[in-house]
Amino acid sequence: MWRSLWRSIDRFSLQYFKHIINELQQIKVVDRHNREFVIDLLQSIVELVTYGDRQDPLIFECFMEYQVLAEFVRVLKISRNSRIEAPLLQYLSIMIQNMNSEHSIYYCLSNDYINCIIGHEFEFEGDLALYYVSFLRAVSNKLNKDTLCLLLKVHGDAVVSFPLYYEALKFSHHREKMIQTAIRALTLSIYNVSDDMVYQYITGPPVSKYFSDLVASLREQFFHLDSLVQATNGRLTYQKREELLLETDEIIDDLYYLKDMLGIGDSRLSRVVMENLLRVLVFPILLPLLQLTQINGSNLSVVTSFYTVSRLLQVIGGKGMFDSVAGIILYPYMASSVRVSIERDSTESIGDAKSIFNQLSDMEKVESSDSEAEGAERISCPRDTIPVDRNGILAHIFSESYSLLLSSLFVLFILAEAKDLHPLLFRMIGLSGMQHMLATDGNTGNIIVIYRDQILNALLKVLASQPPFSILIQWHTGWFLRKLLIFQGKGLGCHNTQLFNASYQQSREYLQKELDGCWFDHIPEVLRNEWAGCKAALEESSQCKDPFFVLELDSSQQNTDGETTSYLAWQRMVDTVKVFILHLQLKSCILKGELLEEPMLNLSSAVADSGKTHASDVASASFGSEVPLGSGIPCRIAFSNAGIRDIYLIPVARKTSGKLLLAEKHPFRSHRGTVLAIAPLAGSNPKVDEDHPTWLHLQIREFEPKFRTKFRGYHAAKSNHIVDGRWTLGFSDAKACAAARSSVLEETRKLRSSVESLLAPLLQNNCLGNLSESEDD
Numbered sequence: 001m002w003r004s005l006w007r008s009i010d011r012f013s014l015q016y017f018k019h020i021i022n023e024l025q026q027i028k029v030v031d032r033h034n035r036e037f038v039i040d041l042l043q044s045i046v047e048l049v050t051y052g053d054r055q056d057p058l059i060f061e062c063f064m065e066y067q068v069l070a071e072f073v074r075v076l077k078i079s080r081n082s083r084i085e086a087p088l089l090q091y092l093s094i095m096i097q098n099m100n101s102e103h104s105i106y107y108c109l110s111n112d113y114i115n116c117i118i119g120h121e122f123e124f125e126g127d128l129a130l131y132y133v134s135f136l137r138a139v140s141n142k143l144n145k146d147t148l149c150l151l152l153k154v155h156g157d158a159v160v161s162f163p164l165y166y167e168a169l170k171f172s173h174h175r176e177k178m179i180q181t182a183i184r185a186l187t188l189s190i191y192n193v194s195d196d197m198v199y200q201y202i203t204g205p206p207v208s209k210y211f212s213d214l215v216a217s218l219r220e221q222f223f224h225l226d227s228l229v230q231a232t233n234g235r236l237t238y239q240k241r242e243e244l245l246l247e248t249d250e251i252i253d254d255l256y257y258l259k260d261m262l263g264i265g266d267s268r269l270s271r272v273v274m275e276n277l278l279r280v281l282v283f284p285i286l287l288p289l290l291q292l293t294q295i296n297g298s299n300l301s302v303v304t305s306f307y308t309v310s311r312l313l314q315v316i317g318g319k320g321m322f323d324s325v326a327g328i329i330l331y332p333y334m335a336s337s338v339r340v341s342i343e344r345d346s347t348e349s350i351g352d353a354k355s356i357f358n359q360l361s362d363m364e365k366v367e368s369s370d371s372e373a374e375g376a377e378r379i380s381c382p383r384d385t386i387p388v389d390r391n392g393i394l395a396h397i398f399s400e401s402y403s404l405l406l407s408s409l410f411v412l413f414i415l416a417e418a419k420d421l422h423p424l425l426f427r428m429i430g431l432s433g434m435q436h437m438l439a440t441d442g443n444t445g446n447i448i449v450i451y452r453d454q455i456l457n458a459l460l461k462v463l464a465s466q467p468p469f470s471i472l473i474q475w476h477t478g479w480f481l482r483k484l485l486i487f488q489g490k491g492l493g494c495h496n497t498q499l500f501n502a503s504y505q506q507s508r509e510y511l512q513k514e515l516d517g518c519w520f521d522h523i524p525e526v527l528r529n530e531w532a533g534c535k536a537a538l539e540e541s542s543q544c545k546d547p548f549f550v551l552e553l554d555s556s557q558q559n560t561d562g563e564t565t566s567y568l569a570w571q572r573m574v575d576t577v578k579v580f581i582l583h584l585q586l587k588s589c590i591l592k593g594e595l596l597e598e599p600m601l602n603l604s605s606a607v608a609d610s611g612k613t614h615a616s617d618v619a620s621a622s623f624g625s626e627v628p629l630g631s632g633i634p635c636r637i638a639f640s641n642a643g644i645r646d647i648y649l650i651p652v653a654r655k656t657s658g659k660l661l662l663a664e665k666h667p668f669r670s671h672r673g674t675v676l677a678i679a680p681l682a683g684s685n686p687k688v689d690e691d692h693p694t695w696l697h698l699q700i701r702e703f704e705p706k707f708r709t710k711f712r713g714y715h716a717a718k719s720n721h722i723v724d725g726r727w728t729l730g731f732s733d734a735k736a737c738a739a740a741r742s743s744v745l746e747e748t749r750k751l752r753s754s755v756e757s758l759l760a761p762l763l764q765n766n767c768l769g770n771l772s773e774s775e776d777d
């Protein structure tokens with residue numbers, strides 16, 4: 001008797017399974033009193049069904065015979081504020097996810113039990129929405145051509161109801177990112193099944209409203225992004241930049257979701273998605289942007305509009321998108337014969353662009369009288385033979401605003417490098433090396449070829465501006481210049497050569513000024529470190545380049561006037577070096593048609609050599625090491641914790657390394673001392689106190705470049721508040737103080753001389769005058 005009581009029950013037996021089913025059937029109401037008991041029953045059932053699906057067919061046959069899924073539906077209906085819904089959905093999700101056999105999956109999705117649970121009127125409070133969506137996602141993972149029909153309600157040959165899809169879309173804009181992601185994965189699972197009736201259902205009204213709502217939501221995100229850009233007020237702080245990046249990340253996620261839809265391949269789905277993108281987003285942005293028409297409600301700033309178009313082209317891409325955008329942009333410059341050729345094209349490559357040309361033609365007829373009355377504003381660029389109509393995208397490319405110039409040109413370059421572009425559109429815009437466009441009437445040419453010199457001129461004006469624009473603007477301007485310089489293998493005309501020479505000379509002079517700054521000793525190292533980054537940036541493809549720079553350009557300011565901290569001086573020096581490298585590379589593109597690979601081999605070896613240590617050299621001394629005091633200058637200094645102490649000042653320079661040492665005489669070795677403090681020699685700027693001629697003041701750089709990575713991000717925004725240090729040394733008399741100052745200046749001169757000799761080959765004034773004159777001749 002006692003042995004039978006202690007005998008363990010086989011929890012995975014068919015008998016036990018029937019027992020817990022019977023227990024569940026006895027439940028008449030679920031409330032807070034029996035909630036835990038019911039949850040235990042549901043858990044046990046799911047465990048046994050999952051086990052039976054893999055190990056014991058009799059258990060699963062019992063599961064079907066007793067219609068246990070019907071009991072799950074009944075439990076939902078008889079629950080009274082028991083909050084049984086969340087665990088029930090959780091266990092159902094686990095059961096469905098772990099089913100392997102086609103037979104069990106087919107059974108679970110049949111008999112409309114799953115649809116009843118999906119359609120149950122839940123009160124979504126707390127985490128219930130997350131459990132519900134997880135349940136929907138688990139069901140969608142089991143869909144294929146055979147099981148999908150089990151969840152549909154069909155009348156004749158048409159789907160009249162699809163609860164899984166319909167209920168899932170209610171959560172498509174949920175504030176919880178995890179739920180949004182699950183719903184998108186669910187919809188893509190349904191689309192990938194490729195069922196004709198389902199495609200007909202989801203692409204027809206009213207269900208197709210999901211796609212227009214999705215694009216409309218994306219449009220609102222771009223407007224919100226634009227408001228964030230405007231709120232920067234021309235000053236892009238770290239916090240505001242991070243806010244912009246977060247917003248753009250969400251936009252890119254949405255764009256990739258749309259791209260996944262278009263990549264499925266069904267023409268009906270692709271058509272409805274692309275039509276909404278063009279109608280709700282592309283047309284309202286591009287048409288007023290290019291001054292082709294006015295559309296109410298489209299008040300995005302021009303720069304954000306170009307960013308929007310850039311992202312659409314880069315992420316969505318495809319023939320329909322590229323042809324549509326290129327068609328709108330190029331329409332004002334097309335000959336009538338080209339328009340007719342594209343409109344009559346029988347291939348599918350032109351896609352939705354045909355309807356665009358019809359719309360634009362109608363707009364052109366309506367607006368032609370207005371344009372004739374008002375006239376078009378014209379601009380004149382050097383070497384122009386024909387005045388350029390300042391309309392369409394050229395109005396922005398030749399704008400006085402550098403951000404409009406670069407952002408509009410970026411869109412043009414993306415189109416120029418597109419592989420899916422219609423042949424006629426490609427010939428009008430492409431960077432394919434063709435000398436001119438192949439148009440049927442010969443009146444229209446490749447837009448980049450025709451306006452190449454004018455575009456170069458506009459870019460060079462940005463590069464040669466005084467005072468210069470920020471490094472961000474110059475860096476991207478150089479990227480555009482390199483694209484145009486390698487196009488067709490042509491050089492610069494006389495006027496553009498003069499502009500480049502002026503810009504090159506300006507960058508050279510700014511770098512020479514840095515040789516008098518507090519960071520001149522780091523210039524060789526920065527040149528070496530930044531060269532590879534500059535080369536990689538110039539070689540970047542338009543399709544790979546992040547158009548976020550467009551938003552940064554519109555919010556960038558360079559204003560550090562009056563700021564003299566070593567950190568800001570470091571930033572200025574690094575930016576100056578970057579601009580100089582940029583000019584060296586652009587000059588190489590003009591002269592040789594290629595970038596410099598390793599122009600600073602000697603520089604690299606010299607910098608490496610300067611880092612070697614020599615035991616007998618004072619320059620290799622470190623804190624606490626012993627050094628000879630032969631070149632030391634006796635003085636006194638007041639330490640905050642150790643009072644006034646007699647020490648020696650030792651300024652030392654070796655090649656491109658310089659230090660200021662403070663050493664205390666060794667108690668047992670009269671000619672040697674122990675290093676108490678070390679500071680950079682460069683930037684020390686020794687000055688004798690006007691009121692106390694025996695005092696010598698030395699500036700000490702507090703910012704340490706080798707730890708500069710920690711100043712990125714939030715710290716970088718605050719690092720300009722670092723207060724530089726100062727040493728005040730006392731000498732026996734004014735003559736000794738002046739001699740100490742002279743000694744520091746002499747070692748600084750030696751250090752600067754070493755750096756200058758190292759940079760001399762790069763700082764030679766090699767302009768392009770002779771080359772341009774020979775070309776013009």
